[in-house]
Amino acid sequence: MVIDTPPRLCVFDAYGTLFDVAAAARRAAAEPGRAALAERWPQLAEAWRLKQLQYTWLRAITGAHADFWTVTENGLDWALEATGLDGDAELRTRLLALYRELDAYPEVPAVLDALRAGGRRTAILSNGSPEMLAAAVGSAGLGDRLDAVLSVEEVGVFKPARAVYDLVGARFGTPPDGVLFVSANGWDAAAATGHGFRTAWVNRAADPVDRLPWRPAHVVGDLADIPRLAGL
Numbered sequence: 001m002v003i004d005t006p007p008r009l010c011v012f013d014a015y016g017t018l019f020d021v022a023a024a025a026r027r028a029a030a031e032p033g034r035a036a037l038a039e040r041w042p043q044l045a046e047a048w049r050l051k052q053l054q055y056t057w058l059r060a061i062t063g064a065h066a067d068f069w070t071v072t073e074n075g076l077d078w079a080l081e082a083t084g085l086d087g088d089a090e091l092r093t094r095l096l097a098l099y100r101e102l103d104a105y106p107e108v109p110a111v112l113d114a115l116r117a118g119g120r121r122t123a124i125l126s127n128g129s130p131e132m133l134a135a136a137v138g139s140a141g142l143g144d145r146l147d148a149v150l151s152v153e154e155v156g157v158f159k160p161a162r163a164v165y166d167l168v169g170a171r172f173g174t175p176p177d178g179v180l181f182v183s184a185n186g187w188d189a190a191a192a193t194g195h196g197f198r199t200a201w202v203n204r205a206a207d208p209v210d211r212l213p214w215r216p217a218h219v220v221g222d223l224a225d226i227p228r229l230a231g232l
Contacts, residue, residue, distance in 0.1 A: 006231025007198055009174045010115050011150075013183035014126035017202055017223075018108050019136050021049050024098035028091065037091065040083045047082050051075035053185075056127055056158035065156050067129040072099060100132065101139035111223045112145035118232040123148040125168060125181070127158050148172070160191030168197075180230050182223070189216035200229055 015021050022045040028034060029041035037044070052075035059065055076095060080086040115122050123146060126133055130151045137143050148171055155163040168179055176196030183189045186209060189201035193214040201209075201216035202223060209215060218229055 006120075007178050007180040008119070009121045009123065009168070009172055009178060010180045010182065010226065010230055011123045011125050011168055011197075012181075013185060013188055014124050014128055014133060014136065015102075016049070016184040017182060018104055018124070018142070019102040019140065020105055021045070021102065023103040024095050027098050027103075028094050031094075034091070036085060036088075040085065044079050044083045044085065047079035048075050051078045060158045060161055065158070067153060068127045068158075069129050069132055071127075072096070072132075100135040102136055104140035104142065105223065107223050108140070108142065109145065111226050112142065114227040114232060115230060116145060118227065118230065120230050120232070121147045121172065123150060123168070123171070125150045125164065127152050129153055159188055162195060165192060165195040165197065180226070182226055186210040186216065187212060190214045193217060198229075200226060 012018050025037070025041040025045040025048065029038045052072055055071045055074055059071065073096065076092065077086070080092060085091060112122055124133065128136070128151060130153060133149050133151055137146065137149060150167045150171060152158055152164050154167055155161070157163055168174065169176065177198065179197045180200065181189065181192040181197040182200045182202060183192065184202040184204060186201050186203065186207065189199045190210055190212040191214065193199045193216060199216045200218040200220055203219050204222060209219070220226070
């Protein structure tokens, strides 16, 4: 359904929401001479993403913050060992290079264009470090489609810490109920609901809803429905 009072600001998580986090492993696996990776890249990509997220939560809980690039390297090292690919230093270097230029999902440019044509402001709110985000946004050609790219490095703690979601209001002066927050992470969308944002969970894998104190207001299969949820 269309929201009665449309939000004027649409804020997106980056990794897994706008950018395909499996793209680095998938692209590397298609390169010549990577037969071992070609057999195991889905397992590698899944383990890499899982550990990347787990390490953000553990660092947030313990106060042992490091930037997202460090966490991404740590997660990859674990995943390479878990899949028996840890003996290839060149592969590690290649995967990290590809992670800086992840593919955007196919519908992303058109969705952002529709939002901006409809008078909505658009932004990213991400665990990513500023350098990582700048590289990904630039590689995908999204820079002129975004009003701001906000990184948790401004507050030194990862999502779902409340201080991260507070960055939106600090930057735009928009009350939480004037924000449509979009994430492919169910726990992120749930925490944003708890913060007071209007939320949409992009559930590409048709996963169950997380058992948390809050639930996303909307569940969609991809980003194509976001302009409609923003009242366009």
